[in-house]
Amino acid sequence: MPESTEPITPKAIDPIKYTIFYGTFIHTPTLSNLEINLFTLVGIDQNGTIDFIYKNNNQITNEDELKKTFIRKRNESNNNKIELQDITFINYSKDLSKFFFPGFIDTHIHASQYPNIGVGLGVPLLDWLKEYTYPVENEFSSPVTKFEFAKLIYSKVIARTLSNGTTCASYFTTIDLDTTKLFADLLLTYGQRGFVGKVCMDHNDVYEEYEESESDCIQSMNELINYCNEINPKSENLIKPIITPRFAPVCSSSLLNTLGSMSKKYNLPIQTHISENLEEIKLVKKLFPESEGYAEVYNEAGLLNNRTILAHAIHLTKKESNLISEKQCSISHCPTSNTFISSGEAPIYKYLNKYNINVSLGTDVSGGFDSSILQMIKFSILVSHHLSMKKNKSTDEEEDVRLSLSTALYMATMGGAKAVGLQDKIGSFDIGKKFDAQLIDLSSKNSNIDIFNWHIPNFKDNEEENFKKIKDLLGKWVFSGDDRNTTKVWCNGRLVIDKS
Ligand SMILES: [Zn+2]
Incomplete structure (x- = not known):
């Protein structure tokens, strides 16, 4: 068995720390709707549940400021307050060939x-x-x-x-x-x-x-x-x-x-x-x-x-x-x-x-x-x-x-x-759902996909152009990609596969 497929959770009960992921989140909440959210902050609470989503904010480039903004916005809408020291912040926004997709x-x-x-x-x-x-x-x-x-x-x-x-x-x-x-x-x-x-x-x-x-x-x-x-x-x-x-x-x-x-x-x-x-x-x-x-x-x-x-x-x-x-x-x-x-x-x-x-x-x-x-x-x-x-x-x-x-x-x-009757729990990124997700990296080690510069969206492109580029990248993933591009997997908010 490849090393990366060994279980890393002895039982599915390890504690989870409140985590904020920052990056691109892609999902299909309905049959006809492919939703692509660049520069998005998603908070996962200690129960592995999606607690907060703050979409499309690339105007804040300073990481500390980003964390503070997240916590302020999140605490405004939630009585159960969190503090900066309670959270883990993971930033995948710098590389647009990486994105989150539902498990x-x-x-x-x-x-x-x-x-x-x-x-x-x-x-x-x-x-x-x-x-x-x-x-x-x-x-x-x-x-x-x-x-x-x-x-x-x-x-x-x-x-x-x-x-x-x-x-x-x-x-x-x-x-x-x-x-x-x-x-x-x-x-x-x-x-x-x-x-x-x-x-x-x-x-x-x-x-x-x-x-x-x-x-x-x-x-x-x-x-x-x-x-x-x-x-x-x-x-x-x-x-x-x-x-x-x-x-x-x-x-x-x-x-x-x-x-x-x-x-x-x-x-x-x-x-x-x-x-x-x-x-x-x-x-x-x-x-x-x-x-x-x-x-x-x-x-x-x-x-x-x-x-x-x-x-x-x-x-x-x-x-x-x-x-x-x-x-x-x-x-x-x-x-x-x-x-x-x-x-x-x-x-x-x-x-x-x-x-x-x-x-x-x-x-x-x-x-x-x-x-x-x-x-x-x-x-x-x-x-x-x-x-x-x-x-x-x-x-x-x-x-x-x-x-x-x-x-x-x-x-x-x-x-x-x-x-499977879990449409309220999994399948897309929505507040209240469990974080069952995968991190896709189209440029992962030994990837079967070759990405060229012009395939990657950038800050200067307009929204429509970015959407088209990401859609093309999804085509590359589906038709040329494989498990080498699935670099991390979370189930119930817990990291269960980590190939990095
Ligand atoms: Zn069968």
């Missing part, structure tokens, strides 16, 4: 499949599960070796995603409870915000050794819910269990119904797969003949609501799209996975703009070959370009279905926050 949110990732990244190119979903996925997931149930195996894999995947700027992820583990608990421990060790999804599946015709009974599944889920409550530091609330029926083909109606009730009883979010592959859809029709379609199977079990994340959703019918919109579920778009195992191209522009469905991004490790949400931003745009090129101009609607850079950045942050 990425990965709304669909299988932690247990991490060793299979890059393996199984082009094998269709149902064969891919049988040949690659179930065997590796079954290793986490092996009585003798499972803890050692799980610790190795789960530590790597958390470290790697954090290093890529993912501050929150909704994970699938396996059916095994013990190693799922270990995974929850590791999230706290590394300080990443995470949803812990013990996979639920009560039959598996193609790999019979990997299944559980409904009663075992329910007992494990109850234990997991209690365990997460116990270990979660109260002030942090970093981890949460998530109800995770794997997908309809391996769950009985009875199990789906029980999981629907459980989510209601404990007020828990839900994640599953839907309409990824045409053969899978046929199988669901065969297994649930009384249901009108795939989405209806989940709806009848009480599994569709505004806390449900549906991964893939490539081949939805109009009726299903309307149902998902009406139930306010979110879609997790997984463009690399959909391309790697040839599942198809999800019509994301249509879901966002015609059906008004919230869409987020998922790496879908290891159907997806990359654990970086930055890469998902890039590939979601490229997949939409392919859809646009394939469009039959004479029959399709005239609208341009290509996703813009700001739409894709939104899906990676605020779209993800909405999907």
